[in-house]
Amino acid sequence: MKIGIVGAGNIGSALTRLFRAAGHEVTIANSRGPGSLAVLSAETGARAAAIEDAVRGQEVVVVAVPTNKIPSLPRELFASTPADVAVIDTTNYYPQQRDGRLDGIEDANTESEWVEQHLGRPVIKAFNTIEATHLQPGAKPAGSADRIALAVAGDDVRTKSKAMALIDGIGFDAVDAGTIAESWRQQPGSPGYLKDYGVQGVRSALAEANPERQPEWRATPNSPGTYDSGQRGPPLRRVHPLVPYGRLRPPRRQDGGSCAAARAGSRTRALPTRPGGTRTALAQGRDLDPRGTGKRGRAWQVLRSLARARIACGRPTEWFCFQLAHELNVTASGPKII
Numbered sequence: 015m016k017i018g019i020v021g022a023g024n025i026g027s028a029l030t031r032l033f034r035a036a037g038h039e040v041t042i043a044n045s046r047g048p049g050s051l052a053v054l055s056a057e058t059g060a061r062a063a064a065i066e067d068a069v070r071g072q073e074v075v076v077v078a079v080p081t082n083k084i085p086s087l088p089r090e091l092f093a094s095t096p097a098d099v100a101v102i103d104t105t106n107y108y109p110q111q112r113d114g115r116l117d118g119i120e121d122a123n124t125e126s127e128w129v130e131q132h133l134g135r136p137v138i139k140a141f142n143t144i145e146a147t148h149l150q151p152g153a154k155p156a157g158s159a160d161r162i163a164l165a166v167a168g169d170d171v172r173t174k175s176k177a178m179a180l181i182d183g184i185g186f187d188a189v190d191a192g193t194i195a196e197s198w199r200q201q202p203g204s205p206g207y208l209k210d211y212g213v214q215g216v217r218s219a220l221a222e223a224n225p226e227r228q229p230e231w232r233a234t235p236n237s238p239g240t241y242d243s244g245q246r247g248p249p250l251r252r253v254h255p256l257v258p259y260g261r262l263r264p265p266r267r268q269d270g271g272s273c274a275a276a277r278a279g280s281r282t283r284a285l286p287t288r289p290g291g292t293r294t295a296l297a298q299g300r301d302l303d304p305r306g307t308g309k310r311g312r313a314w315q316v317l318r319s320l321a322r323a324r325i326a327c328g329r330p331t332e333w334f335c336f337q338l339a340h341e342l343n344v345t346a347s348g349p350k351i352i
Contacts, residue, residue: 015039015180018068019060020087021078022051024146025104029076031150032184034058043068045079045086066091074100074180077137081105081125082113084132092135100173100180103129103137106202107231115233124197126167138168138177139197140188143207152210153185163187163216165206167197189216199223203231 015038019026022044033040040060042051051062069075069091079087084105092101107125109115118128126139143165144152154161164181166188168174178188191200199220200206206219 016071016073017041017180018070018072018075019043019078020065020068020075022054023078023080025141025149026076026078027054028146028149029078029104029141030054030058030060032153034060036184041068041072045083069095072099074102074176076102076104076141077129077133078104078141080112081107081119081129082116084129087133092133095135097170098172098176100176101133101135101137102140102177104141105129106142108202109231109233109237114237120227120233124195125201126194126197130194136169136173137194138166138170138174139191139194139200140164140166140177140181143200143204144210145208148210155185156182156187161185161187161212162210163189163213165189165191165200165216165220167191167194167200169193187213189213189220191216191220198225198227201227201231203228 017033017038018041019030019033020043022030022042026042026044030040030042040058041063042054042060043063043065044050045065048055048062048064051060054060055062065088075092075095077084077087095101103126105125107113107116107119109120116128118131119125123131126137130137141149141164144162148162152162164186166174166178166181167190168177174190178190181188191197198204200223204219204223206216206223209215209219211219
């Protein structure tokens with residue numbers, strides 16, 4: 015199958031790897047141009063292209079950009095796209111952490127209805143209920159007892175069936191979640207969001223969902239739409255030169271799911287490790303010379319600073335996990351100082 019992916023962040027990159035592993039022909043694009051995708055292209059064999067080329071001539075197009083970037087996509091991007099092309103919307107609305115206030119969503123539309131309005135085309139809602147880091151390790155053969163199921167919403171039977179078959183082919187069960195107007199059942203804050211349930215669990219969660227958007231998933235007067243300013247907790251003191259004011263940012267998700275780094279006050283015992291190397295040293299709290307100027311010395315200084323800051327201002331532990339990930343250049347798949 016010919017698949018185009020618009021957006022090469024965590025979700026877009028993970029799907030590129032899964033689709034290529036399943037033998038699909040993949041074209042990837044982002045706002046920075048094909049040159050920025052050279053590494054992912056070389057790793058997976060996917061073709062890096064301009065955004066228009068990732069849409070033109072495809073059988074499936076996956077839109078995997080932040081919600082607040084949807085209006086920035088070319089206005090006529092899908093104008094000539096045939097009706098039988100499945101356009102999959104993976105987006106989630108994070109008003110307090112990233113997107114700021116988007117009136118069309120706050121005013122009662124589902125997130126994907128708002129996306130449809132901007133794209134000028136019907137979409138299939140999928141891949142929004144699972145962490146990007148769970149996609150590759152979570153893929154399982156059909157019939158596996160612990161196979162993860164993904165909710166899929168959409169109005170067109172043909173394109174929804176195509177999307178569900180694609181999902182099954184890369185290692186997940188697909189559950190029909192109804193129409194796009196009902197896709198609130200799988201939005202952030204819903205019972206099945208980021209739970210990695212099986213088929214029965216997803217069906218139960220969809221049935222239990224409430225259409226009312228919870229306060230933590232609504233914009234507030236302080237919603238900045240950026241990571242840099244933050245909107246929860248008191249102002250922070252500068253506790254170490256490695257952690258300047260402008261670099262302190264809140265987690266990407268309120269549940270801390272994307273903060274895969276560590277528990278800052280406990281010498282990161284939760285870090286995944288491998289024999290030898292800096293990650294093992296971090297996890298075991300050894301060979302970290304606080305006076306050192308190399309990676310390990312810097313790691314210890316940042317850990318100590320973040321632990322002190324957590325005590326000083328009462329920020330959630332997950333917030334400091336994100337700081338550690340950011341300051342030490344932690345990858346999405348696990349901590350690695352680079």
